[in-house]
Amino acid sequence: MRLVIARCSVDYAGRLSAHLPLATRLLIAKADGSVLVHSDGGSYKPLNWMSPPCRLTESEGQWVVTGKSGETLTVHIEEIIAEHSYDLGVDPGLIKDGVESHLQELLAAQVNVLGEGWRLVRREFPTPIGPVDLMCRDGAGVSVAVEIKRRGEIDGVEQLTRYLDLLNRDPLLAPVHGIFAAQEIKPQARVLAEDRGIRCVTLDYDAMRGTDTGDLRLF
Amino acid sequence: MRLVIARCSVDYAGRLSAHLPLATRLLIAKADGSVLVHSDGGSYKPLNWMSPPCRLTESEGQWVVTGKSGETLTVHIEEIIAEHSYDLGVDPGLIKDGVESHLQELLAAQVNVLGEGWRLVRREFPTPIGPVDLMCRDGAGVSVAVEIKRRGEIDGVEQLTRYLDLLNRDPLLAPVHGIFAAQEIKPQARVLAEDRGIRCVTLDYDAMRGTDTGDLRLF
DNA sequence: TTGTTGATTTCGCAA
DNA sequence: TTGCGAAGTCAACAA
Numbered sequence: 001m002r003l004v005i006a007r008c009s010v011d012y013a014g015r016l017s018a019h020l021p022l023a024t025r026l027l028i029a030k031a032d033g034s035v036l037v038h039s040d041g042g043s044y045k046p047l048n049w050m051s052p053p054c055r056l057t058e059s060e061g062q063w064v065v066t067g068k069s070g071e072t073l074t075v076h077i078e079e080i081i082a083e084h085s086y087d088l089g090v091d092p093g094l095i096k097d098g099v100e101s102h103l104q105e106l107l108a109a110q111v112n113v114l115g116e117g118w119r120l121v122r123r124e125f126p127t128p129i130g131p132v133d134l135m136c137r138d139g140a141g142v143s144v145a146v147e148i149k150r151r152g153e154i155d156g157v158e159q160l161t162r163y164l165d166l167l168n169r170d171p172l173l174a175p176v177h178g179i180f181a182a183q184e185i186k187p188q189a190r191v192l193a194e195d196r197g198i199r200c201v202t203l204d205y206d207a208m209r210g211t212d213t214g215d216l217r218l219f
Numbered sequence: 220m221r222l223v224i225a226r227c228s229v230d231y232a233g234r235l236s237a238h239l240p241l242a243t244r245l246l247i248a249k250a251d252g253s254v255l256v257h258s259d260g261g262s263y264k265p266l267n268w269m270s271p272p273c274r275l276t277e278s279e280g281q282w283v284v285t286g287k288s289g290e291t292l293t294v295h296i297e298e299i300i301a302e303h304s305y306d307l308g309v310d311p312g313l314i315k316d317g318v319e320s321h322l323q324e325l326l327a328a329q330v331n332v333l334g335e336g337w338r339l340v341r342r343e344f345p346t347p348i349g350p351v352d353l354m355c356r357d358g359a360g361v362s363v364a365v366e367i368k369r370r371g372e373i374d375g376v377e378q379l380t381r382y383l384d385l386l387n388r389d390p391l392l393a394p395v396h397g398i399f400a401a402q403e404i405k406p407q408a409r410v411l412a413e414d415r416g417i418r419c420v421t422l423d424y425d426a427m428r429g430t431d432t433g434d435l436r437l438f
Numbered sequence: 439t440t441g442t443t444g445a446t447t448t449c450g451c452a453a
Numbered sequence: 454t455t456g457c458g459a460a461g462t463c464a465a466c467a468a
Contacts (some may be wrong), residue, residue, distance in 0.1 A: 001245060003222055004304050015461045016317035024307045026220060028245075031259045039310035040220045040250045043270045043448060047313055049263040049464080071461075084301065086224050088243045091258035094266055098235035100444065130442085150444080153457085158377045164305040186456075234446050262463060270446080290446075319459065349457090369459080372442095378458095405441080441468080449460080 001088050002029040005081040010037055010048050014071030020047055022078060026061075029056055031088075035065045035073060048073060098205065100150045104133055106208040107148060107181060112181060113138050113208075114146070114201065131164050143167070143176040152182030152200070157193045164198075220306050221248040224300040229256055229267050233290030239266055243299060246277055246282075250307075254284045254292060267292060317424065319369050323352055325427040326367060326400060330355050333365070333398065333420065351382050362386070363397040371401030372417070376412045383417075 004027040010020035016180040020037065025047070033054050036046040050065040050073040057064045063075040104123065117139030125135035125145070134146035144168060147160035160178050167176040178198040179187070183205055185204045190200050223246040239256065244266070247255040252273050253331045257263040267293040269284040276283045282294040293367035323342060326332075336358030344354035344364070348412035353365035366388060379397050386395040397417040400409070402424055410418050 001257075003245070003303075005307075007278055013331065016315055018316070018461080019314045021311045021314075023310050024305075024454075025245075025310065026222070026305075026307070028257070030261075034260075034262065036263050036439060038220075038247070040307040041253075041271075041310065042249075043253065044255050044263075044265050044268040046263050047310065049461085051262045051461085052260075067461095081304065082305065084222075084303065085462090086245075086301065087244075088224075088245070088259040091242050091244065091266065092240045094234055095238045095240075096446095097237070155377075158374070168448095188456080231446075237446080254464095264447090264463060268446080270448085286446090317461095374458095407441085439468100442466085444465085445463085447460100447462080447464105449458105449462100451459105453454100453455090453457085 001031060001086050003027070003076075003082075003086075004029070005083075006075075007078040007081070008037075009078070010078045011076075012048050012050075012071070013074075014067065014069075018048060024081065027075065029060070029063075033065070035063065036071075037075065043046045043111045052168065100148065103150065103181075103183070103203060103205060103208075105149050106205070107146070108134055110208060114144075114181075115139055118144075127163055127166055129162055129166060130159075131141065132167075138177070143173050144179055144180055145176055146179045148203075149180075149182040150184075152180055152185035152189050154178060154186070154189050154192055156182070157189050157196070158197060160193075161196055220250060220305050221250070222246070222301075222303045222305075223296075225255075225294075225304075226297040226300070228295045228297070230293045230295075231267050231269075231290070232293075233286065233288075237267060243300065245295065248282075252284070254282065254294070256292075256294065319367065320368065322400075322402070322422060322424060322427075323367050325424075326365070326422065327353055329427065333363075334358055337363075346382055346385055348381055349378075351386075357396070363398055364393050364395055365398045365400055367422075368399075368401040369403075371399055371404035371408050373405070373408050373411055375399060375401070376408050376415070376417065379412075379417060380401060380415060 007024050009022045012018040018115045026038040032052040035050050037048045038046050054065050054067045061077050065073040080105045107174050108123050118136050121135040126133040132145045133148045136144045149156045164178045168174045179199050180193045181201040183203050185200050193200050226243050228241045231237040245257040251271040253271045256267045257265050272306050273284050273286045280296050326340050330337045333368040342352040343350040351364045352367045355363045364382050368375045383397045387393045399412045399417050400420040402422050404419050412419050
């Protein structure tokens with residue numbers, strides 16, 4: 001990995017065009033040929049960059065990085081303030097815990113929190129337009145399709161609506177009710193869901209993780 | 220901006236939990252307190268990070284970065300291989316050209332390419348659930364709502380469908396037809412749109428930009 | 439290889 | 454401040 005502090009201007013030509021006026025920035029050239037242009041602020045996103053696969057061609061006062069489909073990132077270097085190079089080796093990678101699939105696991109093990117006497121039919125219930133997160137039957141034996149999101153927005157309601165439209169054409173299943181479950185539900189999504197007769201449930205990840213899952217399960 | 224090359228392990232605890240085993244990495248501490256942990260590969264996204272606003276607390280062999288809502292990024296530093304510090308100043312920022320709003324401008328100036336005798340009623344035509352990108356009338360005077368996307372996916376078709384449902388309740392406008400226009404339309408989106416009687420149009424940004432009079436290429 | 443979905447998305451605009 | 458849609462989104466996973 002090469003780190004260069006330089007006064008530079010940058011031009012990108014690809015799906016869009018972008019330009020950065022002359023200023024002092026950090027240039028990172030990674031081992032795979034990718035280049036990042038960072039300023040001393042903003043979030044983790046560089047001001048400009050080229051993703052791999054790509055190739056860096058260096059000439060006097062200019063870097064040209066060419067991407068697979070012809071995009072180019074051109075860095076005009078006015079002055080190099082510092083330059084360092086290090087061998088980092090391959091990174092062992094990130095281990096995550098607490099994403100949407102975990103929510104699905106937890107709720108699948110605790111469908112009783114949706115209502116008295118509910119049971120899980122199956123996770124990832126298949127339909128021609130994709131799998132329903134959870135298929136349940138409520139206390140009265142009525143089918144309920146559950147869509148689980150970390151953040152509940154309109155798209156999720158539309159997705160569940162398409163599933164329900166389809167599932168309700170199956171006389172063996174119909175009527176199929178719907179539940180939209182998320183850690184956080186946006187007001188517009190809630191309004192749309194309830195307007196369509198879909199029940200909204202807010203999930204508490206920490207509470208679900210802490211709950212003993214065995215005590216109310218029915219088989 | 221501080222650049223540190225170090226053998227370190229990293230733990231994040233926030234909306235999710237994440238862990239990085241011991242390895243050599245680049246640590247970037249920006250002026251606003253944010254911290255980025257980069258490896259020598261991947262894309263522009265760091266392995267782990269903390270977005271501003273946040274605060275970096277340093278102690279012997281350990282950085283603790285605390286975010287506004289209590290998330291923490293903890294970097295356990297085993298060995299510092301190199302450390303540099305630079306004053307970059309404030310960046311003048313990025314200038315972009317070629318995004319969705321430009322597509323809308325271009326098509327608004329060339330609605331005749333959608334059909335003989337078409338005219339623009341207005342851009343950003345207001346409805347209670349948000350503005351329609353373009354409202355037109357075709358050669359026969361029938362209203363047509365146009366939704367423009369850079370990438371046409373199912374969400375965009377759903378969005379246009381909601382507009383059409385609403386607009387067709389207005390007897391002064393009805394019947395209102397729909398056009399889904401994008402630089403690239405996903406097959407599923409095309410099928411759904413055409414199933415609902417919405418016409419799909421693929422836009423060529425370069426051709427539209429190069430055209431004065433509107434010989435837009437339709438595929 | 440292609441397509442679809444989630445994300446500690448981030449970012450920008452408007453109400 | 455909040456909400457919502459766009460992004461050069463990226464990245465993981467399935468078909």
